[in-house]
Amino acid sequence: MALVLNEEQNMLKDAAAGFLAEKATVAHQRALRDSGDAQGFDSAVWQEMAQMGWAGIAIDEEFGGLGYGYTGLGLVLEQMGRHLSASPLQSTVLIGATVIAQLATQAQKEQWLPSIAAGEQLVSLALQEGAHHAPWDVTLSAQKSGDTYLLNGSKRMVLDCSSASAFIVVARTAGATGDEAGLSAFIVAADTPGLVCEQRSLVDSRNVGVITLTDVAVDAQHLLGSEGEASQGLGRALDIANIGLSAELLGLSVEAFTRTVDYLKERKQFGRVIGSFQGLQHRAAELFAELELCRSLVLQSLQAIDSAADDLPMRASATKAKLCQIAQITTNEAIQMHGGIGMTDEHEIGFFIKRARVAQHTLGDYNYHLDRYALLGGF
Amino acid sequence: MSDLEQFRQDTRAWLEENCPLSMREPIRGFEDMYNGGRNPEIDHPDQVIWCERMAERGWTVPHWPREYGGGGLSSEEVKVLQQEMKRIGARRALDSFGISMLGPALLEFGNEEQKKEHLPKICRGEIRWCQGYSEPNAGSDLASLATKAEDKGDHYVINGQKVWTSYADKADWIFCLVRTDNSGTKHEGISFVLFDMDQPGVTVKPIRLISGSSPFCETFFDNAIADKRNLVGEEGNGWSIAKYLLTHEREMISGFGSAPPKTVGQMAVETMGADTSGRLSNSVLRQTIAQYQLDTMAFGATMARVGDEAKAGQGLGPASSIFKYYGTELNKRRNELNLAVLGEPALGWEGEAYSDGRVSRDWLRSKGNSIEGGTSEVQLNIVAKRVLGLPDA
Known part of the structure; x- marks a missing residue:
């Protein structure tokens, strides 16, 4: 597949850019934050x-989606990154719907995907238990008795926690913490008795929280796929989600960089614009090179999802690791090159570094993914 | 259960039972490798036990035919064996020039008697071999070698000198290129003979490096005897065997060429070992390698993207301005990693075993990449000014 966008994709990208520039900008994000909006x-x-x-x-057309594939979704996510637009696109469309598509039975897909595609339901993944992404470190238990499972445990980093109508809870039905085998995924309605959602406040001021499940009874029909066999489909969903998050990080980094270069052309010290100093020029040029690499990697990996490439696990970790690395450098340089004004809340550049770190952390940061990339590469 | 799956289970069980725990430690360097021979260097008694057990099954050289002491395994089975050994961190039981170099040449060019005589001893680690190629006046120009072999009916009498003979002081036998005829071109009249080093006509003098170690020797032949039964291939046809072996050797080293069959990371695991989880034993180097491979992958994607954009009529985008800068810097990083991963052999400057310093000379050569054709600094100036539109000072 050629590494260029087709006409349909270009239109989608332009439409997304235009819409978000009007409706979901950094200024909108600031207003939401300042109003204390819980959602x-x-x-x-x-x-x-x-x-x-x-x-x-x-989502496939069969289930009421557009069927544009993940390349299409990635283009929109990139634009959301540029504008730091907050929406359930990550929690529900990128992650939730993907986990369902990977794990669910045909009947379950028919039940959940059309309503997600219509924007009627938010379904969020509840996976992480510790301080770091470690997908097989699941202790939340699901014990079967008759036709129901009893779920006990808690999850953090649950995106759009307070708005979700249901959670995909990854639970252990067999084995020990750290085992890839023995994991099961359940769709649990948010209003199920025994499930408590507690909102948390992270640096990017988005909707995220902890859910705690105490003897939550879930009907066996809400087990996604087969008991104890979630890890393979979940793993693939996580690979896809990490490439999507990389697309968001690409947009975010490119925008932070563009704003920084603009500032270098405008800010004067010692009687001239600081962008004329070679020390800053070379750092900017190096970042430009890295961002071009990031753009290629993200596009290639999005296409790899849609063409069902068999090296997706390694590719996903490569992409997320690279985008985490460059998003971190770019946002750090953005603050440094903005100088004092970059440290103020009044200036928008600080919003980029805050969102970057949360997106980096989500589903595994540079360290997690570089390690996984190397391991999958045989070293 | 498939045959292969059965083989995996049996192999796993056997390895669990038979691989000594001390042989499941990562290899730290050459001193941990077991090379066998009449007077083996034994770093740990379990090396001998492990080698004997593996040799009994033919698993020191699992892909060679059973009749010559190998394991007779299919390539799928060899892969399974390697995976299962890797799973428990088991070391290779035996490393030798016999396995990596002479064996393949004998299998290709040797007669039945020679295979039956020499291959099983290689598999069991009984005989350690060295390679007699380079001479003081025949390095890169190997075919001008002058060591002379005189036909005495049932044997040759050999006179001359070899240099940069790796581990000649530790080897029992030598596979040696000698001149049996002077009448034709220099490539003609070269023969490939095998003979025992333990005889009065052979003298070995280790070459001391500035590091203090002596992996190489000067090897002198003064009326040394080689039985004609140990002439491999036809008399005067030694050059084709030498070429075959050089290719073999370069393939081994070329993990570090431009299109490596293995990644730097995989090569590093082979030379430096991995922990039981499969991670390279040195975690600092591991990160550097991973970052390098990642950037190489992303750079490759970028070249592909720019090519596709040009084909789609979008012209050469701004990304093309980074190629020279990024590509040459990547190449320098790659060459530094070669040194880090290979260690001492990568610092070699001359000699057959070092491929006459191919790795170190490539490394030094790469330093010029970011200077010639516009320095990296000039490239960054161009990006800053022409692409980003930053002003002149």
Whole structure:
């Protein structure tokens, strides 16, 4: 597949850029933060996105989606990164729907995917238990008795926690913490008795929280796929999700960089613009080179999802590791090159570094993915 | 259960039972490798036990035919064996020039008697071999070698000198290129003979390096005797065997060429060992290698993208301005990693065993990449000014 966008993709990208520049900018994000909005995104804007089909962008047409594939979703995510637009696109469309598509039975897909594609439901993955992403370190237990499972345990980093209508809870039905085998995924309605959601406040001021399950009874029909066999489909969903998050990090980094270069051309010291200093020029040029590499890697990996490439696990970790590395350098340099003004809340550049670190952490950071990339590469 | 799966289970069980725990430690360097021979250098008594057990099954050289002491395994089975050994961190039981160099040449060019005589001893680690190629006046120009072999009916009498003979002081036998005829071109009249080093006509003098170690020797032949039964291939046809072996050798080293069959990371595991989880034993180097491979992958994607954009009529985008800078810097990183991963052999400057310093000379050569054709600094100036639009000072 050629590493260029086709006409349909270019139109989608332009449409997303135009819409977000008007409706979901950094200024909107600041307003949401300052109003103490618990949801962390604007419901009306989300409904407009859903009407444009974004909620079903990567969902098969069979289940009411647009069937544009993950390349399409990635293009929108990149634009969301540029504008730091908050929406359930990550929690529900990139992650939730993908886990369902990978794990669920045909009947379960028919039950959940059309309503997600229509923007009627938010379904969020509840996986992480410790301080770091470690997908097989699951202790939350699910014990079967008759036709129900009893779930006990807690999850953190649950995106859009307070707005989700249901959670995909990854539980252990066999084996020990750290085992890849013995994991099962359940769809649990948010209002199920015994499930408590507690909102947390992270640096990017988006909607995220902890859910605690105490003797939560889940009907066996809400087990996604087969008991104890979630890890393979979950692993593939995580690979896809990490490439999607990389697309968001690409947009975020490119925008932070563009704003920084603009600032270098405008800020004067010692009687001239600071962008004329070679010390800054070379750092900017090096970042430009790295960002070009990031752009290629993200596009290639998005296409690899849609063409079902068999090296997806290694590729996903490569992409996320690279984007985490460069997002970190870019946002750090953005603050440094902005100088004092970059340290103020009044300036928007600080919003980029905050979102970057949360997106980097989500589903595994540089250290996690570089290690995994090397291991999958035989060293 | 498939045959292969059965083989895996049996292999796993056998390895668990038979691989000594001390042989499941990562190899730290050459001193941990077991090379066998009449007077083996034994770093740990379990090396001998492990080698004997593996040799009994033919697993020191699992892909060679059973009749010559190998394991007779299919390539799938060899892979399974390697995976299962890797799973428990088991070391290779035996490393030798016999396995990596002479064996393949004998299998290709040797007669039945020679295979039956020499291959099983290689598999069991009984005889350690060295390679007699380079001479003081025949290095890169190997075919001008002058060591002379005189036909005495049932044997040759050999006179001359070899240099940069790796581990000649530790080897029992030598496979040696000698001149049996002077009448034709220099490539003609070269023969490939095998003979025992333990005889009055052979003298070995280790070459001391500035590091203090002596992996190489000067080897002198003064009326040394080689039985004609140990002439491999036809008399005067030694050059084709030498070429075959050089290719073999370069393939081994070329993990470090431009299109390596193995990644730097995989090569590093082979030379430096991995822990039981499969991670390279040195975690600092591991990160450097991973970052290098990652950047190489991303750079490759970028070249592909720019090519596709040009084909799609979008012209040469700004990304092309980074190629020279990024590509040459990557190449320098690659060459530094070669040194880090290979260690001492990568620092070799001359000699057959070092391929006459191919790795170190490539490394030094790469330093010029970011200077010639516009320095990296000039490339960054160009990006800053022409692409990013930053002003002149």
